[in-house]
Amino acid sequence: MKTILQLVKKDYKLFLKDKVALSLTFIIPMVLIALFGAVFGGAGDFEKLSLGFVNQSSSKVAKTIETTLDTTKTFRLIKSYKNEKGETVLYDSNTIKTAVMSGKFSAAIVLPEDAFTDTSSSLKMKFYYDPKNDMESQVIQGVLQQTIMQSIPEVFTQSMQKKSESFLGKDTGKMFNSEMNKTISKYFKVDTSEIYGNMNKGTTKKSTDTTKSKKGGFNMFDNMLNLEKYQLVGKQVTNPMATRSVGGWAMMFLLFSLAGASRSLFEEKQSGVMIRLLSSPVTRTQILWSKYIYNMTVGIIQLVVLFLGGMFLFKIDIFSNFLNLMLLITASSIACTAFGMFLASFTKTSAQANGLGTLLILTMSAVGGSWFPVSMMPETIQFFSKFTITYWSIEGFLAVLWRGSGFMEILPFLGILLGIGIVVNIVSYFNFKRGNIFRN
């Protein structure tokens, strides 16, 4: 152990002497995180977003909303889950909230029993959400509102028609409807026959141009929707966007740093230092362990420094759940260091390690959610994202910083990251035995 510590000490001494490595590890990532954290905000194309859904109302209006949301291209409604016995159980208003809070999906709609009654003048709806990233949250709310607004006119006109006819009698009711159509046509510039025809059919042609609808004056429907919003998670988080960005970008730079650090094995071989080390009472395993401990601790320090940077720049609260954050930082560093060692063991030259490393890191960062939330990516990509270190680290950081998750809740993230670290290290060890780092 003393020998290993001597070797670790040696690597720290070299690292601290290397100004370029120091700036690459701490300053450049910090500058880029500050930059991207400030400007990051655009959303790319996305596939169906998961939306929890509970319909407790028996009204036709609620059913129509459910059908509309079910058929939309934007959302995939999740109405049930499998319980411990493997049985499919429908969500209720409580279980759906728990699901949102635990991060199963970012938002849920609940249509309560009194969503729409005979005396209702508006549609009542509860919207539970976890804005763990602003981008996704805004997209969900925007698309949801648009979809519901497009459906409301048809159910309301139908409802109004029936109410007028029952209240005024059939003939007077028809006259009233006719006059109403003319008034709507006059003030909202919509064809009378179209409104009247749709009233009789019980449908209203959906506008595909929401901009035109708004300009044309359909904002009167805003009053018809009584949307109660409940932010279930992260109310206390001061800068949600930065919370996600810092974790994502920090992970990417950590991977770059550790992949770079593993190249020191090649450099030591090239300079002849490796053969000198191995001519002294030092084993190959001790050299590998010293590299591993050195890289892992540098990784931990780097992540802590970057999160501290996030705290000062974006007011991210890292201390309220610091112990769990440190556990995740350590597990992430262990997994990333294993990745770096794997690169060194798998490649034959420093240049190869560099090239392959850059490729894998950029891929992992993109797929794993360093740049964009994974939930906004196509399903296939979402599947592959689970095979990246980045994904598990970022989701873990979000759980800690966003949801304030405790040890038991982050245990799966820790387990997976440590598992990746152990498996990749074992593979690397055998690769090193066969590889050429320790050969002429």
Added chain:
Amino acid sequence: MIQLKNVNKSFSTVKALDDVSLEINGGEFFGLLGPNGAGKSTTMSILIGYLAADSGNIFINGEEVKTDELNFRKEIGFVPQSIALYDELSAEENLKIFGSLYGLPKPELEEAMNSYLNAVGLYDRRKEEVRNYSGGMKRRLNLITALLHKPKVLLCDEPTVGVDPQSRNAIFDFLEKLNADGLTIVYTTHYMEEAERLCNRVAIIDSGKIIALATPDELLQMLPTSEHIYITKNDATVSNVNVFKSYGEIIDNNDRYELRLNKESKLSSFFGALENANVNVQNVTIQKPTLEELFLNLTGKRLRD
């Protein structure tokens, strides 16, 4: 002290060492002379346990040399061919790092550092980064890094490559002093002058095989000619060329003759003949044969081909 018994080593299809057997005694300054690619560095790598031999046994001071064995490593100091130092650190920091790997107590390490830094004239610049050192200074530091733990055997793999003559001489003086103090030294080189100057015994290696092993003088006696005699061409020497021919083979080299003495011809008898023929001895230059010639004679190629 060091034994190699029937050591073989191949890299894919290339046979780097072919049944090499050597025995090096304690206190010897042993040279391994051969051209690039002859197997010198492979022998060194096997001796320090960096590479495993495909077959054969190696012992240093009674300890078997293996890649996973550490005990014998405390007995050896290794000077690699390249300058295996951290350029961005000072001489002192480099020495501390490598010295610490042998578990030396701090005072002992400090003492050894200061002593060797003084011995090679680097003490005053010990705190300077190695990157600012000249090639010769780096070579000297490279050498003393292998000595801090006071090894019994010093293995030097071409330790003077790229060094100016002055620094080279300083290194030779230092090594000779170490050897005089009882340190066993194994020294690989492709410079025959180095082997001739430094080594008590020399093994000549080519294509992984030891082709000759003896003291430098014994090796030179293996040459068919003992000395080279050059005779300047002038009226007196040209007219007596037949006299010279009776002592050996004459090669006409434009401005001078080269006489390769027969084995049975004696130098004293040749000089007597010169006197009888009234040829001034100042027209005659004698050169001793070199290991370079021996290598050429044994292998048909030059050491630095």
